[in-house]
Amino acid sequence: MAIDTNKILKETEEKLKNRFSKIDEISFKNQKKVLNAFIELKVSSQCFAGTTGYGYSDVGRDTLASVYAKVFGGEKAIVSPLLTCGTHAISTVLYGLLKNGDVMLSVTGLPYDTLHETLFGKNNSSLEDYGVKYEQIDLIGNGEFDYDKIYKKVKKMKPAMVYLQRSRGYSSRKAISPYDMKELFENVKKISPQTKIVVDNCYGEFVDDIEPTNVGADVIVGSLIKNPGGGLAPTGGYIVGSEEAIDMISARYTNPSLKLEIGSFEQGYRLFYQGLFMAPHTVAQALKGTALVGQIMEDKGYKVIPSNDEQPEDIVKSVIFNTADELIKFVQTVQAVSPIDGYVLPIPWDMPGYTDQVIMAAGTFVGGSSIELSCDSPIRAPYIAYFQGGLTYEHVKTFAEKLIELY
Numbered sequence: 001m002a003i004d005t006n007k008i009l010k011e012t013e014e015k016l017k018n019r020f021s022k023i024d025e026i027s028f029k030n031q032k033k034v035l036n037a038f039i040e041l042k043v044s045s046q047c048f049a050g051t052t053g054y055g056y057s058d059v060g061r062d063t064l065a066s067v068y069a070k071v072f073g074g075e076k077a078i079v080s081p082l083l084t085c086g087t088h089a090i091s092t093v094l095y096g097l098l099k100n101g102d103v104m105l106s107v108t109g110l111p112y113d114t115l116h117e118t119l120f121g122k123n124n125s126s127l128e129d130y131g132v133k134y135e136q137i138d139l140i141g142n143g144e145f146d147y148d149k150i151y152k153k154v155k156k157m158k159p160a161m162v163y164l165q166r167s168r169g170y171s172s173r174k175a176i177s178p179y180d181m182k183e184l185f186e187n188v189k190k191i192s193p194q195t196k197i198v199v200d201n202c203y204g205e206f207v208d209d210i211e212p213t214n215v216g217a218d219v220i221v222g223s224l225i226k227n228p229g230g231g232l233a234p235t236g237g238y239i240v241g242s243e244e245a246i247d248m249i250s251a252r253y254t255n256p257s258l259k260l261e262i263g264s265f266e267q268g269y270r271l272f273y274q275g276l277f278m279a280p281h282t283v284a285q286a287l288k289g290t291a292l293v294g295q296i297m298e299d300k301g302y303k304v305i306p307s308n309d310e311q312p313e314d315i316v317k318s319v320i321f322n323t324a325d326e327l328i329k330f331v332q333t334v335q336a337v338s339p340i341d342g343y344v345l346p347i348p349w350d351m352p353g354y355t356d357q358v359i360m361a362a363g364t365f366v367g368g369s370s371i372e373l374s375c376d377s378p379i380r381a382p383y384i385a386y387f388q389g390g391l392t393y394e395h396v397k398t399f400a401e402k403l404i405e406l407y
């Protein structure tokens, strides 16, 4: 007898009722936060206009940065299509804040794969080439801070930077809630007030009702083709933080004499504003979609991270498969339900910046956007599919429907 897909979908949604209502609560709070910032900072349609050349007095650019600073609880921001991606934005922060002889201490283990060349590449203008010392403390248990080790090291080294990655990257830990960062940040500042706290906030924006900047991070940084772009921003990155930190970073972002006075974008800024306005809702759609798929795979006996009784802290869901074939089939199914290039079959390839072969599904309107339904996985054991996004819950549901039949 054929399986009753519709019935299974309904039953799965029933199980997720509480999760969905929690997601709605947070997105309502975040929607108000964004709306209030727009009104308070007097966003008008003039802000959408593009500029050319140097872009002096570009009101759209400057207002957008102020809105981001307000929404994320910082004093100042850099928000720009000229930050080409998340990796570029994070690297700009690191180069801006770290000098020869400084120590950067990562307290969430090894940072995201594409930053390794930035940190310790050889003869490629890496931080190591510039004399910055990198130190690392791994998370313990299921992704908890190793408080004692961290405090000891901070006391001993007085690092210029304590660095955290909120989302899990290509690891099987859980993501970290800003609420769980508060105590750490307070104590680090107590021991070493000069230390700057930087959070790679990729995939975390609007998942909670606060951001790491609200609990004492000096800088948060992320990509506009993930959560805060709302699926509409065509490219770019953001950096939000204290005035002092953003000033230092802006000298590196452009140059010390120009800082944030320049930077044009002829196409204009409407999509960046509209995307930010949509982002709390879009993130909620993605969270519901990943919860649905997670529950279905969990019910089929696969381990998923975070498990469905855990509160999600980023928009990524990992599904752990037994074989590379099962994994590849999952990724290919994401592609097969994509609105763009849905007819294409993805295969593993050697992607720049990554060590293992990677398979990716990104049938997206914005190239490589991962607030849209997308999936990527390095081909290595354990075989973990990292999937995320979905501009609408209904879209992810079509994917869930396929999975019920496939596994």
Ligand SMILES: *Cc1c(COP(=O)(O)O)cnc(C)c1O
Residues within 6 Å of the ligand: 085, 086, 087, 088, 112, 114, 165, 166, 167, 168, 169, 200, 202, 203, 223
């Ligand atoms: C995506 C991501 C990055 C890098 O962003 P890109 O835009 O892909 O360069 C860095 N850190 C984390 C945790 C990410 O998820």
